[in-house]
Amino acid sequence: MEIKVTKTTSPKEKPKKGEKLGFGKIFTDHMFIMNYTEGKGWHDARIVPYQDISLAPSAMVFHYGQEMFEGMKAYRGVDGNIYLFRPDMNAKRANNSSRRLCIPEIPEEDFVEAVKAVVDIDRDWVPSEEGTSLYIRPFVIATDAFLGVAPSKTYLFMIILSPSGAYYESGLEPVAIWIEDEYVRAVRGGMGFTKTGGNYVASLAAQVKAHDSGYSQVLWLDGVERKYIEEVGAMNICFKINGKIVTPALNGSILPGITRDSIIKVCKDWGYEVEERKISVDELVAAAKDGSLEEVFGTGTAAVVSPVNKLRYEDDVMNIGDGKIGPLTQKLYDELTGIQWAKREDTRGWRVLVDKA
Ligand SMILES: *Cc1c(COP(=O)(O)O)cnc(C)c1O
Numbered sequence: 001m002e003i004k005v006t007k008t009t010s011p012k013e014k015p016k017k018g019e020k021l022g023f024g025k026i027f028t029d030h031m032f033i034m035n036y037t038e039g040k041g042w043h044d045a046r047i048v049p050y051q052d053i054s055l056a057p058s059a060m061v062f063h064y065g066q067e068m069f070e071g072m073k074a075y076r077g078v079d080g081n082i083y084l085f086r087p088d089m090n091a092k093r094a095n096n097s098s099r100r101l102c103i104p105e106i107p108e109e110d111f112v113e114a115v116k117a118v119v120d121i122d123r124d125w126v127p128s129e130e131g132t133s134l135y136i137r138p139f140v141i142a143t144d145a146f147l148g149v150a151p152s153k154t155y156l157f158m159i160i161l162s163p164s165g166a167y168y169e170s171g172l173e174p175v176a177i178w179i180e181d182e183y184v185r186a187v188r189g190g191m192g193f194t195k196t197g198g199n200y201v202a203s204l205a206a207q208v209k210a211h212d213s214g215y216s217q218v219l220w221l222d223g224v225e226r227k228y229i230e231e232v233g234a235m236n237i238c239f240k241i242n243g244k245i246v247t248p249a250l251n252g253s254i255l256p257g258i259t260r261d262s263i264i265k266v267c268k269d270w271g272y273e274v275e276e277r278k279i280s281v282d283e284l285v286a287a288a289k290d291g292s293l294e295e296v297f298g299t300g301t302a303a304v305v306s307p308v309n310k311l312r313y314e315d316d317v318m319n320i321g322d323g324k325i326g327p328l329t330q331k332l333y334d335e336l337t338g339i340q341w342a343k344r345e346d347t348r349g350w351r352v353l354v355d356k357a
């Protein structure tokens with residue numbers, strides 16, 4: 001793929017060392033953009049200064065939500081190099097989402113090349129403080145100026161970059177989770193396995209409810225019986241029950257997390273028995289009550305792992321373990337972040353160098 005590069009003539013001031021970056025608020029100097037036109041395919045790959053885009057008010061993405069996104073990070077390793085983590089998995093998942101959403105696919109190697117190229121141009125924006133990273137947001141939107149309900153014939157693929165602070169400012173911090181019994185996020189046969197805007201709009205009402213009740217995240221139950229555990233807002237969920245690792249199987253309504261996949265592989269390497277299966281909320285409540293629920297943690301790119309110390313389901317409030325971070329949760333966090341920031345040997349070939357052009 002040929003990428004035309006137009007560099008900014010007025011670079012922005014970068015955040016100062018030690019400045020709080022937060023998440024998703026600061027954007028770098030450049031972005032990647034590429035057009036799709038029916039009959040012509042993807043064309044005009046380019047890197048340009050970060051800027052507003054202009055769309056017709058009738059652009060289809062505004063009305064029927066035909067869009068797909070990904071979420072990944074670039075890490076400044078302790079050796080000074082810039083790395084991605086399993087970017088081929090994001091490229092695959094993007095296409096898996098796109099097929100469901102009637103969005104044209106992007107060749108995996110082009111997706112990864114585009115990510116590397118734009119990260120390389122803005123490599124000085126990758127922060128270096130402990131736990132910080134450059135968040136990468138690739139996305140595709142439907143751009144036809146048309147109010148009919150049909151797949152668009154034109155699209156934009158863009159990649160924007162945002163330096164982000166450490167998810168945990170002072171070590172892993174456990175969260176309290178609300179098991180939602182009224183609203184549902186996705187159903188089998190729907191689009192729960194895709195990263196698309198509609199899934200996140202569907203989650204807002206429950207999130208507000210959970211926050212108002214003092215819980216930071218929502219754990220979803222299945223959309224049909226409201227009986228089986230699915231996942232958290234933007235994380236998959238994993239349990240350690242009686243020494244075994246148990247996580248909901250990918251059934252079509254759950255987002256197939258790359259962190260989830262990595263954690264399953266690491267746990268197997270470490271000799272744990274891992275079960276991907278249906279877990280009913282009743283099984284969970286019973287395991288919490290009889291003490292066999294040893295650890296609970298969410299998994300996702302943002303936090304890597306997020307220990308859970310409290311679960312609420314209807315009238316049951318379950319405290320997990322001693323309220324502190326479980327030893328396996330901590331060990332998994334150390335292993336994955338060790339690979340990402342090049343502090344540990346990468347025996348699985350997951351760390352991908354972003355070469356200097
Ligand atoms: C992105 C996301 C995840 C986690 O996926 P990772 O690839 O591990 O970051 C899990 N659930 C939902 C709903 C998500 O949007």
